Amino acid sequence: MAEIVWLNGRLLPAEAAMVPVTDRGFTLGDGIFETLRLSGGVAQDAAAHFARLAAGARKLRLALPFEADGMAEILAHTAAANGIAEGGARLTLTRGPGPRGLLPPAEPRPTVLATAFPLPAPGPVQAIICRSIARDETSPLSQVKTLNYLPHILARQEAEAAGAQEAILLNRAGRVACASIGNLLVKYEGLWLTPKLTEGALPGIRRARLLASGTVAEAVISVEMLRAARALAVCNVLALRPVLALDGVALPEMTTPE
Secondary structure (H helix, E strand, C coil), X not given: CCCEEEECCXXXXXXXXXXXXXXXXXXXXXXXXXXXXXXXXXXXCHHHHHHHHHHHHHHHCCCCCCCHHHHHHHHHHHHHHCCCCCEEEEEEEECCECCCCCCCCCCCCCEEEEEEECCCCCCCEEEEECCCCCECCCCHHHHXXXXXXHHHHHHHHHHHHCCCCEEEEEECCCCEEEECCEEEEEEECCEEEEECHHHCCCCCHHHHHHHHHCCCEEECCXXXXXXXXXXXXXXXXXXXXXXXXXXXXXXXXXXXXX
16 A cells, blocks of 8 residues: 655645755754654544644744644544554654745745554664764753754664664763653662653653653663663653663663553
């Protein structure tokens, strides 16, 4: 079955979907996105995802062309068009086409793209501590899922070169911030901990659920604590993965808080 995408109010084959070459998401990374879990063809935690998307849009001074119900409807139509009941979905929003230069056009025409996809079975990963790049905890963009993922791409490439599947990013202060594709969970002295948002962690949706349930607590986590951990896990809305080894050293436990 050919992939179907939602682009600016229309469902169409992915191979026929086109955006202008002047789209600022393409030329400047000027945009944001959300990745959601699909269950029964419905986007899970849609309200929380919309709230995070809206918060990011406010920081970028980017007007949302839909409300929460509209976003959920777009994702449901996209999932149905692809025959995907259980899987994942992504909604991408850019500021749309614009002239050369950094300043946005006076009247932006945002681009909205939605896709749906099946999910492979998640498995455990080996991880490294990234040394090539740091997470900037001082930047307000550390709280936003922008279209510029270059720091995480570089971190993942470093992990791949080391024979690992995941990279743990430190912040500019040298403390633990996150993993390349999600929040990091650290089992230290019998408690599951996760870095505070002020350390450069993204406000993950699954992370918020774990905190609300009391399963995980926020903490400032040093590299020494990380290396002394009994177990590590990486989480996002699509998967919760235990870490087998850190920098080639096996973890004492392969477990997760769920």
